[in-house]
Amino acid sequence: MKQLFAAAFLGLGLTGAAYAQDPAVGMWQTQVDDGAYAHVKMAPCGGAVCGTIARTFNDSGEYKSPNIGKTLVIDMKPEGGGKYAGKVWRPSNGKIYIGKMNVSGKSLKLSGCVAGGLICSKQTWVRVN
Numbered sequence: 001m002k003q004l005f006a007a008a009f010l011g012l013g014l015t016g017a018a019y020a021q022d023p024a025v026g027m028w029q030t031q032v033d034d035g036a037y038a039h040v041k042m043a044p045c046g047g048a049v050c051g052t053i054a055r056t057f058n059d060s061g062e063y064k065s066p067n068i069g070k071t072l073v074i075d076m077k078p079e080g081g082g083k084y085a086g087k088v089w090r091p092s093n094g095k096i097y098i099g100k101m102n103v104s105g106k107s108l109k110l111s112g113c114v115a116g117g118l119i120c121s122k123q124t125w126v127r128v129n
Contacts, residue, residue: 023082023103024049027128034092035059039128040072048075048086067091073110076101088112090121097121 025044028051030037039055051073056065076086076099088099090112097112106127113120 022049022078024076024078024084024101024108027054028108028125029128030125031123033090033123036065038065038067038072040125042073045075048077049084050074050076053091065091073099073101 022044024042026042028040028042030040036056036058038053038057040051041054042049042051044050050071052069052071053065053067056063056068070089070091072089072091074087074089074096076084078084082103084099084101084103086099086101088097088110089095090097097114098117100111100113102109108125108127109122110125111120111122
């Protein structure tokens with residue numbers, strides 16, 4: 001029985017190490033959209049990566065948006081090579097779109113699409129930390 005618990009604990013530890021190395025995990029700054037931008041905390045969520053709005057900014061500086069704490073990047077599953085597929089929520093209209101993400105170094109390219117991916121809106125985010 002002790003061996004079973006030790007094996008389970010070791011497995012959880014290795015899973016955590018794998019997530020820590022995920023290139024999408026960390027804090028990212030969005031592009032300006034409708035006059036504001038945000039810092040989004042990307043973290044593991046199940047077998048995927050999710051992004052939650054941590055801080056919000058506008059022309060006057062940091063402000064307390066009602067969207068703080070809401071999930072912007074939803075269930076982005078890794079596809080290899082820094083590419084992910086999932087969903088994206090756009091706060092300005094409250095809609096959820098088919099999402100794609102590509103992480104390379106300190107750059108994260110995110111797109112939200114409709115019509116099966118024919119019409120997309122794109123942003124490039126930069127790593128904050």
